[in-house]
Amino acid sequence: MNIVEYNNIIDKLSVHVKSFQEGFSLLSKSSTLKEFGTDFCRILRGNFFISDVNLFFKRNDTTEWKSVVVHNEKCYECLPYLKPSPEVHIEYFSENEFSIIATLPSTDGSFWGLVIGRKIDKSEITEIDKITLQMFLQLLDNAYQSFTNQKKEKQLIFSLNHRVVQLNSLIDTGIEISKLHKTASLLELSLERAVALTNASSGVLQIISENIIVSEIGFPGNFDREKVLSSKNKIDTSVEFQNIKYFFTLSEKESRNGIIAFDQTDEILLQAFARQVLAALENEHLHSEAIDKERMHQEIEMAATIQRKIIPQHLPEIEGYDLAGINIPSLEIGGDYYDVTKLKDGRYLLIIADVSGKGVASGLLVNTLNASLNAYVENDFMLTEVADRLNKIIYKASTPEKYITGFIAILDPLTGTIEYLNAGHNPIFYANNGKLKKLDKGGLAFGMLDFAFPYESARIQLYPGEKILFYTDGITEAMDSEDEEYSDQRLESFFLSENPAKAKSFIENLMADIKTHTKNTPQSDDITALYLSRNR
Structure with a gap:
């Protein structure tokens, strides 16, 4: 090969690489499998100068091939040549009507099948064409993974939005506004908090x-009225009381990446917030704080009821093991969480988590964690990947001061093997041959940083007679009347010395020991514990 031929090859591959990059961007925006397949075939036709490109999809190795894009009905005769396998399979033909038949496996167990006709100029498939095909099959695989991940994220966001609807009337700022009894102060604060809640740049409240x-009324003080009202990027809502309309307009949603469009959640929050303002105006008119307090109590009770449903009332029975847990929130809505879930492969997922702070915002993040975790463990998963995804979800769903510490463990009940990951949580206690070991391998708390932090997992072997205690810092930081904490040392000593026959007895004895320390001092933080022992 001379230098001219070599440069020609490099130039052609460079063009394909650019097309590869543009193609990934295009395919990532697809909303349906049909649109995804149509765009991919269009990219392939443009790069190979082939008009006859046919694409099939197979959900798994037991289902039939389904057509996604068909340009030549004769391609159905080639379906027997599409051979699902763990590896990419490509066959080239020089005499047939179709020049390429390829099968590509995907990470979710599905398969893609390609049946490609002859080039428009009737020329043969070259070595450069074969290299290019490999590149575009890789594009198909990568883009499809991105496509499926985006679908899962959209489903998750829909679920989280639903929870926001359930809890929208419980926003902390709404409670604060409902306690104000001066109309001017109420309206000024309502606009200020509405702007803050939605990350808007500015807002206007018109009383009509x-x-x-x-x-x-405008916020901030140096706002440009005409700019707000004429902005193309704005949301608005209104409420009416005694023939007076209160019209809210918010503009220019801010983010870490600059100005972005308001989403459905922002509209829901603004509408819910406006309803809270209306309630406060009604309370002022009625001169009845009792009505307001009763309404807030009922709403908080509803939120607490919703949250209690994600804390297990009964733990699963695992043959050869004993489990017990407890959750005592310091407020009606807590920020602690634990659960034990049986996975499809017979293993068990155990988790304990602690949201920074307490109240409605923490309760909402607990619901977010629960929904996200359940979504990600429905299929095969790696613990470190789940941790990375949870970190990104919590970061996007929370304010900068909010984060979640957590400890996740996967128990194989047949072998006693436990894979665990500690995300910024206090070290979990493990009694091994009568000695205390602290399980702290993992990484940062979920939601602290928005980048791919390298989470690590570790494994231990739980033998008969050994035990593990999951707990939150509400136990070690439980204080008596002299502000003296229960302490890590006391919990360690209790854990090693207490060996009742039943896990339930261990939890009951632990709560009694904490009560002995705190006596009648009010509880200042959520208390949560999960105890696991192996019997045989």
């Missing part, structure tokens, strides 16, 4: 009577 603007 008989179609005439009688008053106007």
Whole structure:
């Protein structure tokens, strides 16, 4: 090969690489499998100068091939040549009507099948064409993984939005506004908090009577009224009380990446917030704080009821093991969480978590963690990948001061093997041959940083007679009347010395020991513990 031929090859591959990059961007925006397949075939036709490109999809190795894009009905005769296998399979033909038949496996167990006709100029498939085909099959695989991940994220976001709808009337700022009894202060604070809740750049609250603007409030103080009202990137809502309309307009949603469009969640929050303002106006008119307090109590009770449903009332029975757990929130809505779930392969997932802070916001993050974790462990998974995804979800769903520490363990009940990951949580106690070991391998708390932090997992072997205690810092930091904490040392000593026959007895004895320390001192933090022992 001379230098001219070599440069020609490099130039052609460079063009394909650019097309590869543009193609990934295009395919990542697909909303349906049909759109995804159509765009991929269009990319392939443009790069190979082949008009006859046919694409099939197979959900798994037991289902039939389904057509996604068909340009030549004769391609169905080639289906027997599409051979699902763990590796990419490509066959080239020089005499047939179709020049390439390829099968590509995907990470979710599905398969893609390609049946490609002859080139438009009737020329043969070259070595460069074969290299290019390999590149575009890799594009198909990578883009499909991105496509499926985006679908899962959309489903998860839909679920989280639903939970926001359930809890929208419990926003902390709504509670604060409902306690104000001066209309001017109430409206100023309502606009300020509405802007803050949605990350808007500015907002205007217009008070309208008989179609005439009688008053106007803006935030921040140096806001540009016309810019807000004329902005193309804005949301608005209104409430009416005693023939007076209160019209909210928010503009220019800010993010870490600059100005972005408001989403459905922002609209829900603004509408819920406006309803809270209306409730406060009604309370002021009625001069009845009792009505307001009763409404808030009922709503918090509803939120607490929703949250209690994600804390297990009964733990699964695992042959050869004993389990017991407890969750005592310090407020009606807590920020602690634990669960034990049986996975499809017979293993068990055990988790304990602690959200920074307490109240409604922490309760919402607990629900987010629960929904996210359940979504990600439905299929095969790696513990470190689940941790990375949870970190990104919690970061996007929380404010900068909110994060979640957690400890996740996967128990194989047949062997006693436990794979665990500690995400910034206090070290979990493991009694091995009568000695205390602390399980702290893992990484940062979920939601602290928005980048791919390298989480690590570790394994231990739980033998008969050994035990593990999952707990939150509400236990070690439980204080008496002199502000003296229960302490890590006391919990360690209790854990090693207490060996009742039943896990339930261990939890009961632990709570009694904490009560002995705190006596009548009010509980200051959520208390959560999960105890696992192996009997045989």
